[in-house]
Amino acid sequence: MDNKSVLTLQQELNSAMVFTSVFDMLKIGIGPSSSHTLGPWRACEQFIQSLLEKQLLQHVSVVHIDLYGSLALTGQGHGTDIAIMLGLSGYDPETIPIHLVTEIPKKVQESGKLLLNQETDIQFSNSSILFNSNQTLKFHPNGMTLSAYDKSNTLLIEETYFSVGGGFVVKEGVASTSENSSDQEVPYMFSCGADLIELVQGAEVSLGSMLLDNEYSLREKWEVDDKLTQLITTMENCIYSGCHTSGILPGGLDVKRRAPELHQKLIHGKADYKDIEEWKTRLQTQSNSFDVVLNWISCFAIAVNEENAAYGRVVTAPTNGAAGVIPAVWMYLRYFKKREETIGLHNDFLLVASLIGSLFKEGATISAAMGGCQAEIGVSSSMAAGALTYCLGGTVAQVFMAAEIAMEHHLGLTCDPIGGLVQIPCIERNTMGAIKAIMAGNLAMVSDPKDAKVSLDAVIKTMWSTAKDMNSKYKETSLGGLATNFSVIVPEC
Numbered sequence: 407m408d409n410k411s412v413l414t415l416q417q418e419l420n421s422a423m424v425f426t427s428v429f430d431m432l433k434i435g436i437g438p439s440s441s442h443t444l445g446p447w448r449a450c451e452q453f454i455q456s457l458l459e460k461q462l463l464q465h466v467s468v469v470h471i472d473l474y475g476s477l478a479l480t481g482q483g484h485g486t487d488i489a490i491m492l493g494l495s496g497y498d499p500e501t502i503p504i505h506l507v508t509e510i511p512k513k514v515q516e517s518g519k520l521l522l523n524q525e526t527d528i529q530f531s532n533s534s535i536l537f538n539s540n541q542t543l544k545f546h547p548n549g550m551t552l553s554a555y556d557k558s559n560t561l562l563i564e565e566t567y568f569s570v571g572g573g574f575v576v577k578e579g580v581a582s583t584s585e586n587s588s589d590q591e592v593p594y595m596f597s598c599g600a601d602l603i604e605l606v607q608g609a610e611v612s613l614g615s616m617l618l619d620n621e622y623s624l625r626e627k628w629e630v631d632d633k634l635t636q637l638i639t640t641m642e643n644c645i646y647s648g649c650h651t652s653g654i655l656p657g658g659l660d661v662k663r664r665a666p667e668l669h670q671k672l673i674h675g676k677a678d679y680k681d682i683e684e685w686k687t688r689l690q691t692q693s694n695s696f697d698v699v700l701n702w703i704s705c706f707a708i709a710v711n712e713e714n715a716a717y718g719r720v721v722t723a724p725t726n727g728a729a730g731v732i733p734a735v736w737m738y739l740r741y742f743k744k745r746e747e748t749i750g751l752h753n754d755f756l757l758v759a760s761l762i763g764s765l766f767k768e769g770a771t772i773s774a775a776m777g778g779c780q781a782e783i784g785v786s787s788s789m790a791a792g793a794l795t796y797c798l799g800g801t802v803a804q805v806f807m808a809a810e811i812a813m814e815h816h817l818g819l820t821c822d823p824i825g826g827l828v829q830i831p832c833i834e835r836n837t838m839g840a841i842k843a844i845m846a847g848n849l850a851m852v853s854d855p856k857d858a859k860v861s862l863d864a865v866i867k868t869m870w871s872t873a874k875d876m877n878s879k880y881k882e883t884s885l886g887g888l889a890t891n892f893s894v895i896v897p898e899c
């Protein structure tokens with residue numbers, strides 16, 4: 407694997423006929439980054455699994471982690487070190503109690519020890535993680551090698567992982583992740599958007615039913631239904647929490663949380679609800695005027711990404727940096743657009759969003775380290791646009807048209823987070839992604855897709871070729887763009 411180039415291997419990943427489960431595309435996790443937090447966390451979990459399988463865990467005395475490429479350059483700002491400590495400690499990002507996200511790393515740093523998989527004490531200090539900023543592994547810019555040693559400093563096991571975007575990880579020498587269900591047989595298989603349009607037109611069931619059938623073939627029906635509800639509930643809880651939490655975001659940039667103030671203005675200072683359910687009911691009585699709705703959408707998106715930046719619980723959709731777009735568009739749909747018709751709405755919304763995301767994941771990338779911000783905000787906007795259009799009653803061709811429009815106007819978007827933190831421009835950028843998604847959906851609903859000159863497949867291909875041409879300075883390295891110019895105040899002329 408070492409001598410294969412990044413592009414060759416990405417193309418190998420992109421070639422298969424696939425179905426990616428909604429629960430792989432949209433994952434409950436912890437902020438601030440899917441590729442730099444969730445991915446490394448999952449890599450640590452897999453490393454622990456290898457130690458357990460080889461019955462080596464109790465012999466480990468020290469673990470060293472080498473980070474490469476983008477993980478090394480922006481890992482500290484993106485919480486990679488924290489994710490590693492939590493992953494090696496044996497916690498899962500989906501279920502860890504939120505207070506432990508800060509408490510465990512603090513304890514590790516104070517004691518110089520880490521309880522590996524909550525079983526074995528090992529030495530662990532700041533020098534256990536090496537940030538190799540000048541080295542990039544060939545397969546992918548987000549590489550990490552984990553090495554475990556025993557008391558006599560003998561190497562027990564060494565494994566290399568790549569965080570390929572959206573929390574997906576690839577182990578060196580293994581073709582796909584254990585989390586990814588795309589290699590499993592499902593009733594409806596497709597390899598691109600055109601395939602799918604043909605499939606839906608020839609079928610007697612709706613796109614939503616087809617996608618649900620695929621999920622039911624992978625899990626028990628009750629489990630699918632429960633997990634879909636859990637996803638939407640987590641998104642709504644995250645927004646509620648973000649709207650009601652003030653303060654300064656961690657990381658040293660002194661970014662003040664804006665969602666609570668904006669929210670206070672929108673409810674005119676009248677917090678006459680006692681919980682999230684009453685708050686949601688109140689949302690449905692809000693004015694539908696353009697300015698008010700626009701501000702609510704911004705408020706929802708900002709709330710999620712401030713929670714994300716503060717290591718809160720979010721749904722990776724399809725990444726953490728872009729986690730606010732899909733929930734914001736969902737809130738617009740559910741509480742402003744379709745205030746009455748709700749049965750099955752969240753299932754359709756999530757399944758279609760996931761479908762669009764999976765087409766980008768397989769045909770291009772959802773990793774900012776590979777494709778810049780077009781792969782994060784661009785993809786999330788495209789996913790939300792397609793989902794919204796479907797739930798508004800659009801045809802499959804209109805769904806794909808909306809998804810295409812949303813991506814078309816994100817092509818070339820760079821990733822240049824200031825200080826390596828997922829805060830500026832990331833938090834605000836989610837508002838732009840959400841608004842563009844709604845615009846794209848509305849435009850598709852009043853258009854005839856037969857008149858469209860660019861297909862969704864063509865824009866995915868274009869996004870991928872743009873990603874390949876993009877200078878690495880603009881791919882989550884914080885070596886260019888806003889990340890290098892933020893302190894320069896340009897005088898007005």
Ligand code: SF4
Pocket residue numbers: 727728774778779780782783820821822823828829830831832835882
């Ligand atoms: S600039 Fe975009 S891609 Fe980069 S970290 Fe921020 S949201 Fe993610």
